Amino acid sequence: MGLSSPVTQGVAIGVACAALVAIVVGWRLLARRGVLALLGRAASLIAVNLTVLVAVFLVVNSEFGLYSDWDDLLGTRSAQSATTTTTSGGDTGGTTTVSDPKAEQIAGYDGRVFRAQVPGPASGVTGTVLVMLPAGYGTKPAPAGGYPVVEAFHGYPGTPQQWLDAMDVQPAVDGAVTSRQIVPPILVFPDLEIPAGRDTECVNGGPGEPQLETWMSKDVPDWVESHYQAARTAASWATMGLSMGGWCANQLTMLHPDRFGATISFGGYFTPNFGSWTPFALDSPAGQRLDLVTLAKVSPPAVRVWAMASESDSLSWPSTSALAAAAHGPLQVTLVTQQQGGHRTSIWAGFVPQALEWLGENLQGFAPTSA
Structure with missing residues (x-):
């Protein structure tokens, strides 16, 4: 899937929505006491925010063309x-x-x-x-x-x-x-x-x-x-x-x-x-x-x-x-x-x-x- 393709953006938005739903549904399990539960809550919040940021980045990049493709974003191919x-x-x-x-x-x-x-x-x-x-x-x-x-x-x-x-x-x-x-x-x-x-x-x-x-x-x-x-x-x-x-x-x-x-x-x-x-x-x-x-x-x-x-x-x-x-x-x-x-x-x-x-x-x- 291309970096700026609608499919890529749709998948990213879908993953962000699914992550949000998952944390809402599973919050009771994460609300328990203890170090593991605390780390689980922190990791879940970080994951949700990351998926949202990725989705926003892909939409903005598609609008303004900041990066043309995955190689351009990751710097894996030198520009000629x-x-x-x-x-x-x-x-x-x-x-x-x-x-x-x-x-x-x-x-x-x-x-x-x-x-x-x-x-x-x-x-x-x-x-x-x-x-x-x-x-x-x-x-x-x-x-x-x-x-x-x-x-x-x-x-x-x-x-x-x-x-x-x-x-x-x-x-x-x-x-x-x-x-x-x-x-x-x-x-x-x-x-x-x-x-x-x-x-x-x-x-x-x-x-x-x-x-x-x-x-x-x-x-x-x-x-x-x-x-x-x-x-x-x-x-x-x-x-x-x-x-x-x-x-x-x-x-x-x-x-x-x-x-x-x-x-x-x-x-x-x-x-x-x-x-x-x-x-x-x-x-x-x-x-x-x-x-x-x-x-x-x-x-x-x-x-x-x-x-x-x-x-x-x-x-x-x-x-x-x-x-x-x-x-x-x-x-x-x-x-x-x-x-x-x-x-x-x-x-x-x-x-x-x-x-x-x-x-x-x-x-x-x-x-x-x-x-």
């Missing part, structure tokens, strides 16, 4: 990956530096991470972002034209802190800079759950709803450029995301190639996956606009995509593999295929250095020779 790349057929503006008196420094992270509230003149949205500055920012000369920028998006449920902790992005970036694989970048981590708790899929809602796509593609970049020594061309701006954030990164780059030149997706997807909040039907004009696989076939944008997905990941693999197959013209896709593995940060974090090296090789503003 394969990388394939499709073939495909400037100048930087000035920069400004404006200190933000409302930015709050986050403890740790070498004093390089700040939290700020970013207003949205275009979107009407005000949201929280974390900003990670390059080592030596403000004390060393900036690259010609300004620092390149990566706008990185967390998963759902999640927070911007996922990138700093679970994905361990700071040492990965510093390592890539030290080995001269990329120019030191500014990283920006917006909070995607606006309002709190909503799986927004980073889209513009209807009238009266937050306009997340506009906030992240227009307002956040404008704010970064006005407050930091940031470059101002698409060749120096990239997106990066995990799971739902991977979808956000893919969406923003492919729909706004004038702003972003590349996207990095860890377990992301290329068609929206709405939950309880559905702002529009997928077959509506607004929904069809977000079908990035069709966009790749009909009107491929001149951007580059690095996408990692596991063949056993039912959330990310179908649309990711479809996009790789559809890519042509100016759209270039590098697909990193995990032969086995679930949908979780413990797998993706190890591939951040590879993705950053790819970024330095594929987007001009991140190439060390451009510094």
Whole structure:
């Protein structure tokens, strides 16, 4: 039986119910005095709780795809990956530096991470972002034209802190800079759950709803450029995301190639996956606009995509593999295929250095020779 199969879940739930019934029926026998009876009661309670926890884990794992199969869960088979790349057929503006008196420094992270509230003149949205500055920012000369920028998006449920902790992005970036694989970048981590708790899929809602796509593609970049020594061309701006954030990164780059030149997706997807909040039907004009696989076939944008997905990941693999197959013209896709593995940060974090090296090789503003 598969780890995520309904049969496995049904058996686990049945065992948990049977264990509960057994302890209720047999409690009178366990209620006697003595050490053996005491140990029996303790063992029975532990057994019931374990069966319940196993059942809950299997249901949650089936919903979120944390582990793909028994080998993945038990670690009995090493994960393998394969990388394939499709073939495909400037100048930087000035920069400004404006200190933000409302930015709050986050403890740790070498004093390089700040939290700020970013207003949205275009979107009407005000949201929280974390900003990670390059080592030596403000004390060393900036690259010609300004620092390149990566706008990185967390998963759902999640927070911007996922990138700093679970994905361990700071040492990965510093390592890539030290080995001269990329120019030191500014990283920006917006909070995607606006309002709190909503799986927004980073889209513009209807009238009266937050306009997340506009906030992240227009307002956040404008704010970064006005407050930091940031470059101002698409060749120096990239997106990066995990799971739902991977979808956000893919969406923003492919729909706004004038702003972003590349996207990095860890377990992301290329068609929206709405939950309880559905702002529009997928077959509506607004929904069809977000079908990035069709966009790749009909009107491929001149951007580059690095996408990692596991063949056993039912959330990310179908649309990711479809996009790789559809890519042509100016759209270039590098697909990193995990032969086995679930949908979780413990797998993706190890591939951040590879993705950053790819970024330095594929987007001009991140190439060390451009510094």
